[in-house]
Amino acid sequence: MGKCVAYVAAAIVFIGIGALVAGVCVWFLAPRDGSIQGIQEIRHARCVFQSKYGISGIVHLEEFGPGQNNPLTINANISGLSAGLHGFHIHAFGMPENGDCMACGGHYNPKGFNHSAPTSPERHVGDLGNINSTADSDITIVHIDDPIASLWGHDSIVGRSVVVHADEDDFGLIDSKESRTTGSAGLRLACCTIYLIAN
Amino acid sequence: MGKCTTFIAYVLGAIVFMALGALIAGLSVYYTREDCPSTYTPKAEIHAECALEASSDGPGVTGYIFFHQMEGSPTVTVEGNVTGIAPGPHGFHIHTYGVIGGECGPAEGHYNPDGFDHAAPTSPQRHVGDLGNIESVDDGTGSGIAYVTIVDDVIQLYGENSIVGRSVVVHEGEDDLGLGGDQGSITTGNAGARLACCTIFLTSH
Numbered sequence: 001m002g003k004c005v006a007y008v009a010a011a012i013v014f015i016g017i018g019a020l021v022a023g024v025c026v027w028f029l030a031p032r033d034g035s036i037q038g039i040q041e042i043r044h045a046r047c048v049f050q051s052k053y054g055i056s057g058i059v060h061l062e063e064f065g066p067g068q069n070n071p072l073t074i075n076a077n078i079s080g081l082s083a084g085l086h087g088f089h090i091h092a093f094g095m096p097e098n099g100d101c102m103a104c105g106g107h108y109n110p111k112g113f114n115h116s117a118p119t120s121p122e123r124h125v126g127d128l129g130n131i132n133s134t135a136d137s138d139i140t141i142v143h144i145d146d147p148i149a150s151l152w153g154h155d156s157i158v159g160r161s162v163v164v165h166a167d168e169d170d171f172g173l174i175d176s177k178e179s180r181t182t183g184s185a186g187l188r189l190a191c192c193t194i195y196l197i198a199n
Numbered sequence: 200m201g202k203c204t205t206f207i208a209y210v211l212g213a214i215v216f217m218a219l220g221a222l223i224a225g226l227s228v229y230y231t232r233e234d235c236p237s238t239y240t241p242k243a244e245i246h247a248e249c250a251l252e253a254s255s256d257g258p259g260v261t262g263y264i265f266f267h268q269m270e271g272s273p274t275v276t277v278e279g280n281v282t283g284i285a286p287g288p289h290g291f292h293i294h295t296y297g298v299i300g301g302e303c304g305p306a307e308g309h310y311n312p313d314g315f316d317h318a319a320p321t322s323p324q325r326h327v328g329d330l331g332n333i334e335s336v337d338d339g340t341g342s343g344i345a346y347v348t349i350v351d352d353v354i355q356l357y358g359e360n361s362i363v364g365r366s367v368v369v370h371e372g373e374d375d376l377g378l379g380g381d382q383g384s385i386t387t388g389n390a391g392a393r394l395a396c397c398t399i400f401l402t403s404h
Contacts, residue, residue: 007212014213018220026228045364048299094400097250105403159247159363159401195297195398196364198307 040064043151046197047162050099051190055080059142059162061194065152072149072157074128076142078164078190081133087165087185088142090126090149090157094193101188104161106181108149114180117171118146125149125157127183130169151196163191242270245356246404249367249397251281252301256371257394259283264347264367266399268356275356277330277349281369281395284335286343290370290390293328293354293399298366303393306366308386312359316385319376320351327353327360329388332374356401368396 047059057078064070091104107115108126116123125148133140149157165185178184247266253259262281268274281289294306309317310328318325330351335343354362372391375384383389 010209010213011216014216015220015223018217019224020220021217022221023224023228026225046297093402094248094398096248096400096402097252103402154358156357156361156363158361159399161400193297193398193400194364195299195366195400197296197305 040067040070044197044199045151045158045194047192047194049078049162049164049190049192050095051080052099053080053187053189055164055190057140057190059192059194061151061157063151065150067152070150071145071147072151074142074144074146076131076140078131078133078140078142079138081131081136081140081164081189083133083136085130085132085168086189087163087167087169087183088128088131088144089124089163089165089169089183089185090128090194091161091163091191092126093161094159095161095191099191101161101163101191104163104188104191108155108157108160110155115172115183118144118148120171123148125155126160127169127171129171131164158194158196161191161193164189244269246402247356247363247399248402249279249399251367251369251395251397252298253283253395254301254303254393256303256392257284257369259342260369260395262345262369262395264397264399266354266356266362270357273352273355275351275354277347277351277354279347281333281335281345281347282338282342284343284345284369284394286335286337288332288334288373289345289394290368290372290374290388291330291333291347291349292326292368292370292374292388292390293330293362294366294368294396295328296366297364297398298396299398301396303366303368303396306368306393306396310362310365317377317388318385319378320349320353322377325353325377327362328365329374329376330354331376333369363399363401366396366398368393370394 045061059076063072093105107124109124118129167186169183249264251262264279309326311326315324320331333345335345338344370390374388374390
């Protein structure tokens, strides 16, 4: 009886030692981007639209980090948009100095998913959905809290671009290749490079 | 002999239980860490670019700077040229924030996430943004051109120490590489006015 208790105790102790050693090994060897320990700070970024179609505006982005559980807050005031819904996306590359929005590439999609709605768990990182312009003459005020796009880490959107489209993003719900890649949002009316600012 | 066999059995038992513990601990740590990559992604080459715009202090200074890095390799190559710049050495740095329209002030100081003093690009302790000097030569028209070819392992195009979305600043004077012996030397290298600057953005090529 006493021997049995001793065996069980020994087994528990050895499992404990093994767990400790392995845990420490995995902890130190696993890749990290500083998201476990370290100080959280707020990062600010800005994007100033250029357009051949009379669109202007500034996008301000901010997010606490590093880490993956903080929403990205996007605020923008955009003028010159026609009334209605307009696709609003992060594209893979920045805007060159000539303002060519085609050079921004496709939606930023590091995970290789199909185009979808901003609320979808499987979507392009850049799928921010639509912005709503209430009247032709008004300034469109945009406020988005997004759980996926981020100013931090490996899949950061910094140095990439914001693009405003002519048409509504259909969220990939139409059975066509265009819908599954771009949301059929049409022409790129305005774009800008996302860059870091002090505040 | 019998004692020895029992001893070996104990040792084997201990090893088995340790392994079991290791497995449980390893798996639990692996699954609770949110930044463990669960899928393999092929290594990609990352490209970035910066189109210099002259500030009010550097009329006529322009140029393009290109950055390349293979993901997984620490080495970044920087190439390009700066035109319309007086012959001689000019401080060439990555500053903390992006800029727009040749307004170089908001770029603030050298990009320095580690809090080190300003130094030479070859120094083990330096600002991440410390790329040293570029050398402008007379282009035959009375103006100058500087060809930029830098290979650096400290600036990065992704992850921590990423310079994307920050800026390149070309200075009027020579960077003293932190050897000047005054406060300016260990913060800015005494490289003087900002002639031109640009935001570094990602490109497809």
